[in-house]
Amino acid sequence: MFTNPIYRWYFGNGQVIPTIRGNGVQQEAVDFAIKKLNEGKWVHMFPEGRIHNSETFELYPFRWGVGRLVDESKKTPWILPIYIRGFNDVMNHGKAFIPRPFGKTVEIFIGEPIKDIEVVLDSLRKESSTKQQIYSKVTSNLEQRMKEMGKQVIRRNDNQKKIS
Helix, strand or coil, X not given: CCCCHHHHHHHHHCCCCCCCCCCCCCCHHHHHHHHHHHCCCCCCCCCCCCCCCCCCCCCCCCCCHHHHHHHHCCCCCCECCEEEECHHHHCCCCCXXXXXXXXXXXXXXXXXXXXXXXXXXXXXXXXXXXXXXXXXXXXXXXXXXXXXXXHHHHHHHXXXXXXX
């Protein structure tokens, strides 16, 4: 995303944290996000690590960085799940990274805040899990919740289409 001066300006002003694919969960971008959470600020992340580009709306596997954010924040953050459908049509990742918003439909669904992830963390810590196991299991837990939210969104939309 930060590949040229215009993109750097655009994404920098949007407070996007530049992450480097392949650098893993111990990179500066994740450290910076944890610092923001520890300052009581919010962090918005795409846990799949990329723009979703599938017509089936199947989620890509979540990246462990989300598990690290949850585990290493001083206070376990609330997580507000947001399911975005149709964004892949606006930001067509296969071509130049230029928004194509006209004539496209983007639906945004906001779920209930996930406040009980601390229960999962406490259980993992009592099991003497390694950091990698904690990151992995927390990430899996959140991924499963988002998949269920996605199924609910699709079912609801399908039912609304049948009614109209």
